[in-house]
Amino acid sequence: MGKRLAVTGNQAIAEAMRQINPDVCAAYPITPSTEVMQRFASFVANGKVDTELVTVESEHSAMSACIGASAAGGRVMTATSSQGLALMWEMLHIASGMRLPVVMTLVNRALSAPINIHGDHSDGMGARDCGWIQLWSENAQEAYDNLIQAIRIAEHDDVRLPAMVCLDGFIISHSIESMEFLSDDLVKEFIGEFKAKNPLLDVNNPVTYGPLVLPDYFMEFKRQQHEAMLNAKDVVLQVAKEFEKVSGRSYGLFEEYRLDDAEIAIVVLNSAAGTFKDVVDEYRDRGIKVGLLKPRLFRPFPYKEVAEALSGAKVIGVLDRADSFGGFGPMYMEIASAMMSNGTNPVMIDRVYGLGGRDFMPEHAAQLIDELKEILDTGKVTLYKDYLGVRE
Amino acid sequence: MSTTPLRLKELSKKEDLLTGGHRLCSGCGAPIAIRQILLAAEMPIVAANATGCLEVSTTIYPYSAWKIPWIHTAFENAAATISGVEAMYKALKKKGKITERIKFIAFGGDGGTYDIGFQSLSGAMERGHDIVYICYDNGAYMNTGIQRSSATPLGANTTTSPAGSVIPGKMQPRKNLTKIMVAHGIPYVAQTTPAHWRDLMTKVRKALEVDGPAFINILASCNRGWRTPTDRAIQDSKLAVDTCFWPLYEYENGRLTINYKPKEKKPVVEFLKTQGRFKHLFSPENEHILERAQEIVDREWEALLREEAMWKAEEEKKEQ
Numbered sequence: 001m002g003k004r005l006a007v008t009g010n011q012a013i014a015e016a017m018r019q020i021n022p023d024v025c026a027a028y029p030i031t032p033s034t035e036v037m038q039r040f041a042s043f044v045a046n047g048k049v050d051t052e053l054v055t056v057e058s059e060h061s062a063m064s065a066c067i068g069a070s071a072a073g074g075r076v077m078t079a080t081s082s083q084g085l086a087l088m089w090e091m092l093h094i095a096s097g098m099r100l101p102v103v104m105t106l107v108n109r110a111l112s113a114p115i116n117i118h119g120d121h122s123d124g125m126g127a128r129d130c131g132w133i134q135l136w137s138e139n140a141q142e143a144y145d146n147l148i149q150a151i152r153i154a155e156h157d158d159v160r161l162p163a164m165v166c167l168d169g170f171i172i173s174h175s176i177e178s179m180e181f182l183s184d185d186l187v188k189e190f191i192g193e194f195k196a197k198n199p200l201l202d203v204n205n206p207v208t209y210g211p212l213v214l215p216d217y218f219m220e221f222k223r224q225q226h227e228a229m230l231n232a233k234d235v236v237l238q239v240a241k242e243f244e245k246v247s248g249r250s251y252g253l254f255e256e257y258r259l260d261d262a263e264i265a266i267v268v269l270n271s272a273a274g275t276f277k278d279v280v281d282e283y284r285d286r287g288i289k290v291g292l293l294k295p296r297l298f299r300p301f302p303y304k305e306v307a308e309a310l311s312g313a314k315v316i317g318v319l320d321r322a323d324s325f326g327g328f329g330p331m332y333m334e335i336a337s338a339m340m341s342n343g344t345n346p347v348m349i350d351r352v353y354g355l356g357g358r359d360f361m362p363e364h365a366a367q368l369i370d371e372l373k374e375i376l377d378t379g380k381v382t383l384y385k386d387y388l389g390v391r392e
Numbered sequence: 393m394s395t396t397p398l399r400l401k402e403l404s405k406k407e408d409l410l411t412g413g414h415r416l417c418s419g420c421g422a423p424i425a426i427r428q429i430l431l432a433a434e435m436p437i438v439a440a441n442a443t444g445c446l447e448v449s450t451t452i453y454p455y456s457a458w459k460i461p462w463i464h465t466a467f468e469n470a471a472a473t474i475s476g477v478e479a480m481y482k483a484l485k486k487k488g489k490i491t492e493r494i495k496f497i498a499f500g501g502d503g504g505t506y507d508i509g510f511q512s513l514s515g516a517m518e519r520g521h522d523i524v525y526i527c528y529d530n531g532a533y534m535n536t537g538i539q540r541s542s543a544t545p546l547g548a549n550t551t552t553s554p555a556g557s558v559i560p561g562k563m564q565p566r567k568n569l570t571k572i573m574v575a576h577g578i579p580y581v582a583q584t585t586p587a588h589w590r591d592l593m594t595k596v597r598k599a600l601e602v603d604g605p606a607f608i609n610i611l612a613s614c615n616r617g618w619r620t621p622t623d624r625a626i627q628d629s630k631l632a633v634d635t636c637f638w639p640l641y642e643y644e645n646g647r648l649t650i651n652y653k654p655k656e657k658k659p660v661v662e663f664l665k666t667q668g669r670f671k672h673l674f675s676p677e678n679e680h681i682l683e684r685a686q687e688i689v690d691r692e693w694e695a696l697l698r699e700e701a702m703w704k705a706e707e708e709k710k711e712q
Contacts, residue, residue: 052479055519057512064473068475201438213453
């Protein structure tokens with residue numbers, strides 16, 4: 001049994017990083033993730049970790065230095081949010097294309113303009129196609145657990161890909177909650193030693209990283225990346241199983257909440273899932289068969305498993321905390337893709353909520369369940385995509 | 393470890409760490425400089441390379457011309473990338489996982505150094521990494537087809553500063569990046585050319601010996617962009633130095649030394665007239681640009697002379 005403490009989400013992440021004790025961290029301050037590197041810098045300054053902290057002049061350089069450090073042959077971590085991730089975007093593809101197991105915390109925040117420092121998922125969803133494994137977290141406990149597991153997943157021989165762990169800015173990063181920590185020794189043992197592959201610092205076996213690859217070989221590189229990403233799914237499950245042994249906390253590809261016999265299904269990521277579960281309970285008490293699915297692994301997306309879990313649902317309400325303007329929200333598109341191959345043909349609606357940190361309240365959850373119940377009873381849909389919790 | 397003397401006979405026995413067979417143009421100044429740099433180094437080197445001619449032409453998969461560990465990530469971040477490599481070296485050395493002495497070099501062209509990579513370069517220098525940043529300055533974005541950069545000299549005809557009927561080429565003088573690097577207060581900054589191989593190699597050795605960041609700016613001719621025959625790289629580099637367009641100098645812990653003072657300073661037109669990119673400047677209506685080019689060279693050269701004299705006077709005062 002580990003220590004139970006009341007901490008902020010950022011503090012939980014910083015603690016995980018202290019316990020992981022990476023070789024190099026390169027980071028740049030940005031709200032709301034700043035506290036992570038601030039706390040980590042004090043661990044460095046006080047000798048609590050052996051890490052070389054590179055306090056770069058931009059997020060672009062943060063990810064560039066992470067890439068250089070990872071290729072050099074060691075464990076590398078960083079953290080960012082929003083515009084920081086956007087500035088890294090070019091380098092995110094390069095980290096994954098070079099198959100470097102950099103692990104990053106993304107404290108989710110809205111992208112400008114207008115500038116807004118609060119939590120939504122437009123940053124993480126914008127990085128959807130960058131070739132990074134994405135694990136999403138409802139609360140500080142999950143963020144902490146995901147970050148420790150991410151090291152094992154990213155560095156696994158069958159994967160060797162960068163991974164990001166997402167948690168909601170302010171709602172989780174700055175709220176204090178009670179959570180359980182593993183002991184330092186247990187984390188150290190769980191993550192193991194870093195195994196370098198073709199490191200730059202092996203000067204006796206010089207390697208070339210980042211050559212020019214023309215049409216004759218380019219697709220073979222991408223194919224290998226695709227396969228590594230597919231492999232990640234099984235590795236996520238294996239690592240979760242091992243993690244359960246040491247922590248007692250169980251993780252899958254997603255969480256199902258009262259979904260077994262549900263006719264109405266909700267799909268929602270991160271902190272809003274916590275709010276929604278309470279409302280599911282209220283409706284269940286009233287005899288309405290509603291359940292919830294909270295994705296954890298968003299890249300690679302577990303289409304088959306999600307489709308199976310939702311196969312009993314007749315109507316599905318998907319919540320998106322990011323918009324793809326002129327299209328459905330990113331989560332909706334994944335769920336639609338999953339259900340297409342399933343053959344059960346549920347009615348699906350997309351509701352964009354919580355942008356720029358707009359509170360997602362129990363009444364919003366109730367409003368959505370009421371609407372889905374109406375669709376279930378009448379078969380009529382007014383709008384497939386709409387905003388929830390907005391002033392018109 | 394004994395140091396190889398900087399004599400051609402001894403140097404010719406050392407292995408070339410940038411092999412032949414790369415696809416850089418014949419007559420390109422960059423690989424001449426790189427081979428000199430790697431021959432000068434007496435310890436293992438790990439290099440980062442910004443996107444550019446040097447990068448694309450030396451690593452066409454599945455081939456690599458580099459016999460040293462080498463990484464290219466993107467255009468604007470060779471300095472940040474090598475910072476990460478160096479940080480990992482420090483981390484692993486501290487843990488006893490690496491024992492040998494390794495040094496780190498970042499290579500970038502003028503586009504990747506003066507322009508898009510400027511922030512990353514400045515950041516890396518300020519942070520004090522133990523790295524050497526080497527710019528091979530050919531005065532334009534040659535890899536993408538000769539577009540003007542902030543290193544492009546006044547008046548040059550490039551594809552984005554074409555010599556037109558209204559605007560006769562690039563209307564701005566070049567940025568003095570070497571001086572900007574001096575302003576960072578780093579332990580070593582120098583300027584050289586591959587035509588002055590002994591000067592170049594001495595400077596590389598000094599830069600590598602320094603504990604902390606060093607910057608070397610190397611003029612590297614490009615016959616495609618300079619519009620010169622392929623056998624002009626060395627002569628044109630010499631002319632750049634003899635006209636004081638590109639003086640050979642170094643700053644050791646902030647102290648300036650001019651490494652070469654031409655006995656007779658040639659007019660800058662001697663450097664300009666052999667190159668097609670300046671051809672239009674020799675029409676009578678553009679004479680004022682040539683005059684301005686000469687003024688810039690004179691002003692910068694005289695400033696260097698004054699500064700060196702000031703250092704000498706100060707040192708003499710201290711000795712008394």
